[in-house]
Amino acid sequence: MIRVQNIQKAFGGTKVLKGVSFEVEPGTIYGLIGKNGAGKTTLMKIMTQLLPADGGSVEYTDVAEGSVGYLPDLPGFYEYLTTDEYLDFLLQDKNPIRRNKLLETVSLKPNLRIKTMSRGMRQRLGIAAVLVSDPKILLLDEPTSALDPAGRAEVRTILQNLKKEGRTIILSTHILADMDSICDKAGFLHGGVIVREVDLKESRKTASGMILQFEQEPDLKLLSQYIKPIYKIDPFTIKVLIDEQNRIESQQQILKGLSLLEQPVVSIRSTCPSLDEVFAEVCV
Amino acid sequence: MNQNLLCCMKKDARECLRCGRLALFLCLMAGIGLMIMGFTFVFSDIPEQLWAQLPGFNIENLEELVSELYPKMLRENIGIYSYYVGVFFSLIVIIVIHGILPREEEGGKWILPLQQGYDVRELILSKILVYGGFAGCSVFAGYLLYFILAGSFMERNMVFGHALANGLVHGWNMFVIVAYTLLLSELMPNPVISAVSMIATIMLMPDIATYFDFGKYLPTYPLTFVYDSRDDLGSLPMPMILNVMVLALLWIILSEREEKRLRAIAASGSEE
Numbered sequence: 143m144i145r146v147q148n149i150q151k152a153f154g155g156t157k158v159l160k161g162v163s164f165e166v167e168p169g170t171i172y173g174l175i176g177k178n179g180a181g182k183t184t185l186m187k188i189m190t191q192l193l194p195a196d197g198g199s200v201e202y203t204d205v206a207e208g209s210v211g212y213l214p215d216l217p218g219f220y221e222y223l224t225t226d227e228y229l230d231f232l233l234q235d236k237n238p239i240r241r242n243k244l245l246e247t248v249s250l251k252p253n254l255r256i257k258t259m260s261r262g263m264r265q266r267l268g269i270a271a272v273l274v275s276d277p278k279i280l281l282l283d284e285p286t287s288a289l290d291p292a293g294r295a296e297v298r299t300i301l302q303n304l305k306k307e308g309r310t311i312i313l314s315t316h317i318l319a320d321m322d323s324i325c326d327k328a329g330f331l332h333g334g335v336i337v338r339e340v341d342l343k344e345s346r347k348t349a350s351g352m353i354l355q356f357e358q359e360p361d362l363k364l365l366s367q368y369i370k371p372i373y374k375i376d377p378f379t380i381k382v383l384i385d386e387q388n389r390i391e392s393q394q395q396i397l398k399g400l401s402l403l404e405q406p407v408v409s410i411r412s413t414c415p416s417l418d419e420v421f422a423e424v425c426v
Numbered sequence: 427m428n429q430n431l432l433c434c435m436k437k438d439a440r441e442c443l444r445c446g447r448l449a450l451f452l453c454l455m456a457g458i459g460l461m462i463m464g465f466t467f468v469f470s471d472i473p474e475q476l477w478a479q480l481p482g483f484n485i486e487n488l489e490e491l492v493s494e495l496y497p498k499m500l501r502e503n504i505g506i507y508s509y510y511v512g513v514f515f516s517l518i519v520i521i522v523i524h525g526i527l528p529r530e531e532e533g534g535k536w537i538l539p540l541q542q543g544y545d546v547r548e549l550i551l552s553k554i555l556v557y558g559g560f561a562g563c564s565v566f567a568g569y570l571l572y573f574i575l576a577g578s579f580m581e582r583n584m585v586f587g588h589a590l591a592n593g594l595v596h597g598w599n600m601f602v603i604v605a606y607t608l609l610l611s612e613l614m615p616n617p618v619i620s621a622v623s624m625i626a627t628i629m630l631m632p633d634i635a636t637y638f639d640f641g642k643y644l645p646t647y648p649l650t651f652v653y654d655s656r657d658d659l660g661s662l663p664m665p666m667i668l669n670v671m672v673l674a675l676l677w678i679i680l681s682e683r684e685e686k687r688l689r690a691i692a693a694s695g696s697e698e
Contacts, residue, residue, distance in 0.1 A: 192537075211541065218535035220437060222444040231437050232542045234429050271538045 143168055144189075144279065144310065149198035151184055158184050160334030161198070166312060166327070168278075171305055173321035173342075174314040175421060176331035182314040183215065185331070186281050189312075202279065211277035215284040217268040219256045225267055226252035232274045244270040248300055262293025269300055280304065282313040286320050298324050318417040328417060340417065351413045352396060355379045357406040368399025381413065430544055434552030439560075447522065448560050454515050455568030462507045463576060466496040500577050501584040505655040507572050508596055511565060512649050516603050516628045519561055523604060524611050524621035527553060531612075546684045551677075554608050558601035566597030588657050595662065596652045602645075602669050603628065609676045613683075645669045 144166040151159040158181040166172040174182050187193035189200050190212040202210065220228060229241040245252055248266035256267065265285055272280060285301070286294045294317065301311060301324055315321060321328050326343045329336040359377045366372050373381040385392040400407060442448050469492045497503045527550060530536060536549060573589040603624065610620035632650045635641030641650070647665035 212537075214534055214537055216534060217538060218530070218533040219538075220441065220535060222441050223437065227437075227440065231433050232539060234433050234543070235436075236429075268538070272541070274542050 143203045144172075144312070145199075145201040145203070146185075146189065147199050147201070149185060149188055149200065150196045151181070151188060151193070152196055157334055159188075159195075162331065162334070162336055163198075164329050164336050164339065166310055168310050169305065169308050170326040171301065171311045171313065171324055173325035173328035173417075174312060174331055175316070175318065175321060175328055175417065176314070178316070180331045181334060182331055183283050186212065186283050186312070186314065189281055209275075209277045210279045210281065211272035211275065212281045213268045213272045213283060213285060215287065217264070217271070219264060219267065221255075221257040223256055224252065225250050225254045225256065225259075228256060228267065229270060229274065232271055240274075244273055247273065247303070249296065260293070262289045262296060265289060265293070265297055266300065269297070269304075273304075278309055280309055280311045280313075282311065284315050285313055286315050286317055294320060318421060322417050330421065342417075351381055351383045352393075353379060353381050353409075353411050353413050354400070355408040355410075357408055360403065360405050365399055365403055368402060369396050378408075428548075430548045431552055434544065434548050435556050438552050438556035442556055442560050447557070448564070450522065451515075451519070451561055451564035452568070454518055455511065455564050455571075458510050458514055459507060459568060459572045459575070462496070462503070462510060463572075466498065466503060466576075466580070469496050470498055498580055500573070500580045500582050501588075501655045503576060503580055504569070504573060504584065504589070504592075505653055507576075508569070508592070508652040508655070511568070511596065512599065512632070512653060513629060515561075515565065515600070517625055519600070519604060520607050520621050520624050520628075523557055524607050524617045524624075526557075527608055527612050528617045547681050550608065550612060550680065554605045557608065558604035561604050562597035562601035565600045566593045569593035569596050584655065588655075591657070591659060592652050592655060595648050598666070599648050599652065602648075602673070605673055606676075609673070609680060613676065613680055643668065645672060 146165070147163050149159050149162040150157070162185055164172070174185065176182050184193065188195045190210055192212070220231075223231065225245060226241055229244055230238070233241055242252070248270040250263060250266055250270065254263075256264070259267065269282070269285065286297050289297065298320060301313070305311060313325075322342065326341070328340045328342060330338045353375070356378050360380065362372060362374065362380070365380070369382050371383055375381055382396055472492060496506065536546065539549065540546070570589060570593050573584070573586070573593070607620065607624050610624065611617040614620040627646065628649070631644065631646040632653060635644050635646055636650055641647060642661055643664050645665055645668050648662060648669075651662060
């Protein structure tokens with residue numbers, strides 16, 4: 143279990159973190175979401191003791207000391223080494239079997255010069271490097287940023303496999319689609335605090351929105367008088383969010399709006415809210 | 427030697443070889459050697475040719491000047507070679523290596539090794555030993571090679587043992603120059619300042635120090651020693667010990683600073 147309590151940090155006169163608190167269950171993936179400059183990297187550095195906090199505490203329970211691995215957003219590598227030489231260096235030349243297993247875990251070949259590797263491959267090598275000491279907790283700062291879709295998919299698969307091995311992962315990224323698909327829980331860091339936490343595991347189970355497809359382009363102005371908030375997917379399709387606290391009333395309100403609109407609906411289906419929508423609501 | 431330091435040295439040796447730095451060191455030595463030998467060949471004939479073309483032309487002063495600049499006696503000539511190596515080789519080496527450590531640190535290359543149990547001191551010491559070792563060995567090998575090649579056509583007034591000793595001293599000089607450059611690049615706020623101060627010291631100090639009696643106790647004396655092709659080895663221990671002491675002091679200051687930095691981070695972490 144990771145317990146972050148009231149972490150504060152200021153640079154000069156600017157308070158970047160004003161009391162960040164959250165908890166992460168063991169064996170889960172927690173996503174930290176926030177705009178650029180929200181303090182995600184600062185928080186990660188504090189959690190790995192690379193940066194001292196002005197106040198607050200980070201508590202790792204049931205985890206041996208040194209069992210936290212941190213991968214920065216732009217890890218620096220010794221470019222002239224090959225993948226196996228780099229891992230051998232980190233392993234102090236002691237365990238070639240483990241080196242091969244690590245390369246296998248991140249699907250990288252040995253004898254590959256780092257200088258010639260793509261960004262996605264470097265990111266995977268970074269993950270292998272963090273795994274050298276076999277940490278139970280991984281803090282990954284933007285592991286999928288600047289990667290192409292194939293590279294992102296590879297990293298996502300690796301992270302899901304690591305979760306299956308029982309590791310706890312905290313990752314930050316602004317590519318919310320990645321969070322949506324692999325995180326169990328996501329925290330929105332805004333204004334120096336976690337403004338909202340979304341339990342993605344739960345919300346995947348319960349539908350919290352509706353996708354409505356019309357025969358003709360609907361009058362959104364008129365519709366928004368009855369239904370809020372509305373997200374336009376394409377000219378004929380919209381998405382509306384349902385207030386989970388007042389689910390029945392919320393659904394009735396949508397139906398009432400549709401009947402008043404007098405525009406034929408082709409289909410109605412349930413969906414859960416995407417992180418993009420929550421991000422737009424709480425961070426923008 | 428501890429395992430971590432050995433692994434760091436292996437990594438740095440690969441860097442030095444694959445980035446072509448050892449090749450650069452060797453090429454520099456060869457280039458300077460060929461230049462001095464070539465100049466000695468070409469310039470030493472000029473007064474005689476002038477005399478042949480212009481009978482009655484007073485060549486005494488010119489001969490004196492040429493023999494001073496590029497002497498035909500091996501001992502004096504290898505002194506000139508040592509001087510050019512001391513100035514140009516050092517200059518290039520300092521320019522090449524002064525940014526290595528700050529670039530590695532700023533580029534985040536130390537984060538993952540430090541997480542896996544390496545120490546900043548090991549990373550720095552390894553760089554000093556490998557780069558200093560390669561530079562020193564290049565100079566030593568270049569010096570001996572020059573002695574053998576130049577000895578084949580110049581008047582030999584220097585024995586092999588003398589050349590061997592001076593080659594070792596000049597190799598040591600280069601090791602020390604590399605060590606100072608790397609340590610100062612981490613200690614000073616800007617690595618360019620450390621490079622400029624090192625270049626200024628190497629260019630000016632040996633000449634200035636020869637004017638004073640106490641010059642032979644200064645850390646730059648071993649440079650003057652090989653420039654003059656001296657053989658009084660007894661005068662070397664004092665400045666060499668001084669060099670070791672200054673390097674050790676810089677090393678301690680740097681280690682203390684790094685320790686303090688790590689302790690501060692660890693302390694604030696445990697207080698949380």
